[in-house]
Amino acid sequence: MAAVTKSGLDKNNKYDRQLRLWGDHGQSALESARVCLINATATGTEILKNLILPGIGSFTIIDEHKVQGEDVGNNFFLSKESIGSSRARTATELLSELNEDVSGDFIEESPSNLIENNPDFFASFTIVIATNMDEKSLLQLGELLWNLHVPLLICRCYGFIGYIRLVVKEHNVIESHPDSTHEDLRLDRPIPAFVTLCDSLDMSSMNKKDHSHTPWLIVLYKYLQQWKDSHGGELPKIYKEKSQLKELIRNGVLKNKDGVPEDEENFDEAVRNVNTALHPTSVPSDVQKLFKDPACLNLTSESRPFWILTRAVKDFVEHEGKGALPVRGTIPDMTSDSERYIKLQSVYRDQAAKDVSDVTRRVHKLLQELGQDEPLLDCNQFKTSSLLHSNPCSISEKDIKTFCRNSAFLRVIRCRSLKDEYNPETANVTLIGQHLEDEDGDDVVFYTLLRSVDKFYEKYNHYPGYYTQQVESDITELKACLSKLLQDWSLSSTVKDDYIHEMCRYGASELHTISAYIGGVAAQEAIKMITGQFLPINNTYIYNAMKQSSTTLDL
Amino acid sequence: MAVTWSGRWNHVRKVTERTGPFAHPDFEPSTETLQFLQEVCHILVIGAGGLGCELLKDLALLGIRNIDVIDMDTIDVSNLNRQFLFRPKDVGKTKAETAANFINLRIPGCNVTAHFAKIQDFDASFYRKFHIIVCGLDSIIARRWINGMLISMLSYEDGELDQSSIIPMVDGGTEGFKGNARVILPGMTACVDCTLDLYPPQVNFPLCTIAHTPRLPEHCIEYVRILLWPKEEPFGAGVAIDGDDPAHVSWILEKSQERANEYNISGITYRLTQGVVKRIIPAVASTNAVIAAACATEVFKLATSCCQPLNNYMNFTDIEGVYTYTFEAEKKDDCVACSQKPQNISFCESDKLQDILTYLLESTTYQMKSPSITTAINGKNRTLYMQSVKSIEEKTRANLKKSLAELELCSGQELYVADPTTPSSLTFILQMGTKME
Numbered sequence: 007m008a009a010v011t012k013s014g015l016d017k018n019n020k021y022d023r024q025l026r027l028w029g030d031h032g033q034s035a036l037e038s039a040r041v042c043l044i045n046a047t048a049t050g051t052e053i054l055k056n057l058i059l060p061g062i063g064s065f066t067i068i069d070e071h072k073v074q075g076e077d078v079g080n081n082f083f084l085s086k087e088s089i090g091s092s093r094a095r096t097a098t099e100l101l102s103e104l105n106e107d108v109s110g111d112f113i114e115e116s117p118s119n120l121i122e123n124n125p126d127f128f129a130s131f132t133i134v135i136a137t138n139m140d141e142k143s144l145l146q147l148g149e150l151l152w153n154l155h156v157p158l159l160i161c162r163c164y165g166f167i168g169y170i171r172l173v174v175k176e177h178n179v180i181e182s183h184p185d186s187t188h189e190d191l192r193l194d195r196p197i198p199a200f201v202t203l204c205d206s207l208d209m210s211s212m213n214k215k216d217h218s219h220t221p222w223l224i225v226l227y228k229y230l231q232q233w234k235d236s237h238g239g240e241l242p243k244i245y246k247e248k249s250q251l252k253e254l255i256r257n258g259v260l261k262n263k264d265g266v267p268e269d270e271e272n273f274d275e276a277v278r279n280v281n282t283a284l285h286p287t288s289v290p291s292d293v294q295k296l297f298k299d300p301a302c303l304n305l306t307s308e309s310r311p312f313w314i315l316t317r318a319v320k321d322f323v324e325h326e327g328k329g330a331l332p333v334r335g336t337i338p339d340m341t342s343d344s345e346r347y348i349k350l351q352s353v354y355r356d357q358a359a360k361d362v363s364d365v366t367r368r369v370h371k372l373l374q375e376l377g378q379d380e381p382l383l384d385c386n387q388f389k390t391s392s393l394l395h396s397n398p399c400s401i402s403e404k405d406i407k408t409f410c411r412n413s414a415f416l417r418v419i420r421c422r423s424l425k426d427e428y429n430p431e432t433a434n435v436t437l438i439g440q441h442l443e444d445e446d447g448d449d450v451v452f453y454t455l456l457r458s459v460d461k462f463y464e465k466y467n468h469y470p471g472y473y474t475q476q477v478e479s480d481i482t483e484l485k486a487c488l489s490k491l492l493q494d495w496s497l498s499s500t501v502k503d504d505y506i507h508e509m510c511r512y513g514a515s516e517l518h519t520i521s522a523y524i525g526g527v528a529a530q531e532a533i534k535m536i537t538g539q540f541l542p543i544n545n546t547y548i549y550n551a552m553k554q555s556s557t558t559l560d561l
Numbered sequence: 562m563a564v565t566w567s568g569r570w571n572h573v574r575k576v577t578e579r580t581g582p583f584a585h586p587d588f589e590p591s592t593e594t595l596q597f598l599q600e601v602c603h604i605l606v607i608g609a610g611g612l613g614c615e616l617l618k619d620l621a622l623l624g625i626r627n628i629d630v631i632d633m634d635t636i637d638v639s640n641l642n643r644q645f646l647f648r649p650k651d652v653g654k655t656k657a658e659t660a661a662n663f664i665n666l667r668i669p670g671c672n673v674t675a676h677f678a679k680i681q682d683f684d685a686s687f688y689r690k691f692h693i694i695v696c697g698l699d700s701i702i703a704r705r706w707i708n709g710m711l712i713s714m715l716s717y718e719d720g721e722l723d724q725s726s727i728i729p730m731v732d733g734g735t736e737g738f739k740g741n742a743r744v745i746l747p748g749m750t751a752c753v754d755c756t757l758d759l760y761p762p763q764v765n766f767p768l769c770t771i772a773h774t775p776r777l778p779e780h781c782i783e784y785v786r787i788l789l790w791p792k793e794e795p796f797g798a799g800v801a802i803d804g805d806d807p808a809h810v811s812w813i814l815e816k817s818q819e820r821a822n823e824y825n826i827s828g829i830t831y832r833l834t835q836g837v838v839k840r841i842i843p844a845v846a847s848t849n850a851v852i853a854a855a856c857a858t859e860v861f862k863l864a865t866s867c868c869q870p871l872n873n874y875m876n877f878t879d880i881e882g883v884y885t886y887t888f889e890a891e892k893k894d895d896c897v898a899c900s901q902k903p904q905n906i907s908f909c910e911s912d913k914l915q916d917i918l919t920y921l922l923e924s925t926t927y928q929m930k931s932p933s934i935t936t937a938i939n940g941k942n943r944t945l946y947m948q949s950v951k952s953i954e955e956k957t958r959a960n961l962k963k964s965l966a967e968l969e970l971c972s973g974q975e976l977y978v979a980d981p982t983t984p985s986s987l988t989f990i991l992q993m994g995t996k997m998e
């Protein structure tokens with residue numbers, strides 16, 4: 007990552023507020039991303055705006071259309087003067103002003119021409135974003151990108167409804183940044199150095215200050231041993247047993263000369279943490295699933311670094327780890343004097359470092375077996391993003407460290423293809439049916455209606471309600487299109503006329519604020535795909551601005 | 562003023578000139594709706610930052626022309642990753658004026674008026690001009706203040722709220738990948754103070770941890786910021802820390818590093834130091850776009866009635882997938898801001914005035930910032946404690962240590978409390994009995 011922008015600003019300052027979210031390595035991935043937008047609609051330019059501002063590498067707009075009066079009405083990146091000229095050109099010019107460090111390019115051509123005549127063109131993009139494409143070209147593009155392993159994000163705004171569909175064969179997430187997690191403290195199978203540390207401390211001989219500054223983790227461990235000794239070595243499991251342990255801890259609070267318990271914050275913390283800290287150490291089911299994944303079990307020279315690392319961790323769990331993942335190596339802050347807290351922290355850090363080195367050895371071994379062993383690249387600061395795409399030889403020490411630290415949160419997303427969604431034989435009809443039956447399921451009603459307006463368009467070459475004088479007759483026709491669709495899906499559900507009426511009211515209008523909302527959400531999904539951080543949707547997102555509600559479903 | 566062209570409002574007119582089953586019962590489809598948006602409707606945008614820039618664009622592209630924007634800030638480099646109306650050449654200029662100029666240039670016919678000012682610089686006569694007020698603020702104090710202002714402007718006749726005195730408030734907030742949007746009809750639906758528990762008070766590290774038992778790099782930075790800086794005055798007597806001055810941050814970084822080394826603490830960086838010193842909240846373009854768009858859609862619904870407004874609170878987050886949660890926040894019967902009921906507070910005669918002050922600062926219901934307390938005894942106003950004026954603070958400071966009995970306060974005594982979180986002072990009725998928890 008270059009340190010300064012074109013006009014000499016410090017990038018650390020310019021991007022400070024987002025670097026705190028995805029780090030320098032996330033930013034580096036963003037700055038090397040090439041983004042393709044098909045159609046510079048209001049939705050399209052809003053998405054690009056939110057990608058250009060944080061600093062993607064480059065963007066290319068594909069749009070064959072000339073700017074019309076109504077385009078300038080809802081699109082911030084077109085001007086009155088541009089009416090009649092190329093929409094791709096004007097949008098590229100105005101969007102480029104947003105960030106001098108992003109390069110913009112455009113192609114005045116229809117996407118279907120490009121798909122037919124120059125399919126390789128799309129292979130060079132990190133992600134393709136499509137807005138307002140007709141169903142036929144969209145399915146062609148979907149097929150092409152599916153085979154090229156290029157993620158496709160389809161976005162659409164229709165009246166008060168927004169729609170996003172992610173299409174990607176496989177996406178791996180190492181840093182999913184879960185909002186709340188269990189700490190990895192291993193009180194049920196303590197780290198040897200932790201036991202040594204605890205055993206070296208005798209709480210009964212401590213003065214008041216040391217007693218009340220002994221970290222709760224150690225306090226809890228000590229009383230846990232007492233409890234185990236009187237319960238045949240078993241840990242407390244049920245509520246009643248945990249309450250007994252809490253009582254035991256409470257009784258350990260120092261008492262003053264009148265027999266009144268002192269205020270010992272560390273003991274309060276120990277009691278508060280009994281339930282969460284005794285959460286048994288285990289491999290989360292999402293990660294267990296990955297261990298059983300054929301991509302993990304059958305490594306080849308083509309395997310992504312993600313799978314080689316997953317396999318190395320799996321092998322670690324089965325051997326050195328004795329059934330547990332590498333230690334995360336972090337502890338929460340707690341009442342303590344500095345010295346003992348730092349000691350305790352080192353115990354966990356050192357074990358984590360040891361586990362990383364075991365996993366590293368296993369990575370070497372796997373690479374050797376695959377005939378790919380080369381010395382591991384040394385700690386290249388911004389390498390994590392390479393784990394997603396490039397070849398296994400680029401796995402660095404730092405990558406392995408990041409991977410081990412996040413091993414409990416690894417995620418893989420495999421979307422269904424567009425082809426499967428659009429083929430009635432393979433469509434996820436059961437799910438759609440369930441939602442249509444659900445009283446609160448009306449966000450999904452709009453999915454069926456978006457599909458229906460496309461059928462309508464195919465038949466009449468305009469969207470229902472586009473012409474004011476035809477709104478009434480279009481309602482009947484749209485209803486017929488919807489019935490046909492439900493019939494194709496063999497669904498007997500019905501959709502209230504109100505929804506059909508509302509859809510015809512919209513007449514394919516693209517309200518700017520709906521575009522701006524979808525522009526924000528879709529840009530963030532693109533950033534997730536580009537950085538390999540955070541968890542993208544799988545696979546369809548419907549936004550209902552009438553109620554400010556939204557639904558995600560796997561179609 | 563016909564600044565328009567063929568097809569310009571096609572998208573908006575579909576929903577303003579046609580009705581639908583989900584429109585507000587009062588909605589009449591008509592060309593007059595667009596005309597109202599363009600010629601009559603007057604919207605105030607508070608804040609020209611991450612949300613404000615988006616809001617101005619969003620409202621202007623929905624056909625609203627008369628917009629005022631208030632912001633007291635100037636443009637900083639770190640704004641450029643999301644505040645898209647600003648360029649590197651604008652750094653140092655005022656946000657309100659730069660944003661207004663950009664919108665007026667880009668969107669023909671739009672008339673944004675900028676106010677480089679604080680919201681507290683204006684009174685009710687200013688705020689009364691607007692049909693709807695939409696906030697993109699990062700400060701809870703400012704939110705509560707404008708909320709209080711709109712409530713103070715309500716008029717009641719025989720206890721009945723005069724509907725025409727209501728100015729709806731649409732409020733957005735973001736933090737990293739999380740955000741919320743809400744619609745407040747002052748006097749009718751939950752206000753900012755009704756739901757104060759949704760904004761948890763900021764937690765500070767205990768001073769004893771910072772001073773004696775640091776464990777985290779943050780503890781070391783806070784030590785330098787709170788204890789070392791005032792002692793050493795590295796940039797001269799009385800010079801306050803400027804988190805944007807690299808020399809200041811570097812000095813804090815160096816001293817924090819020294820302290821961290823002393824305790825074997827690792828992880829002090831420039832970014833962390835600046836983050837702690839400035840209490841930086843992470844921000845991205847995408848979340849601001851989402852929340853501002855939701856707020857602008859609500860303004861549009863309220864202004865046109867083309868659809869029922871949000872009832873009344875939406876939470877958004879997109880860390881794991883994309884998730885929204887919409888619910889009806891409830892109006893609190895005894896809300897300090899909007900219930901019109903005096904607040905009962907209960908203390909013992911032996912409690913000190915300081916205890917009342919602490920309670921007002923720390924209780925989740927009030928979360929005040931620097932309350933001043935006055936009362937009336939035998940028809941005479943008496944200032945018990947005032948923080949904002951230095952000479953009065955010195956004169957009244959001794960009262961804090963006095964008990965309520967010594968101050969001759971008894972049950973039923975009315976206390977009037979002024980605070981930056983509210984434009985008008987609040988009445989509390991003192992009950993002598995047991996102390997409040």
Ligand SMILES: [Zn+2]
Nearest residue numbers: 752755896899
């Ligand atoms: Zn209230």
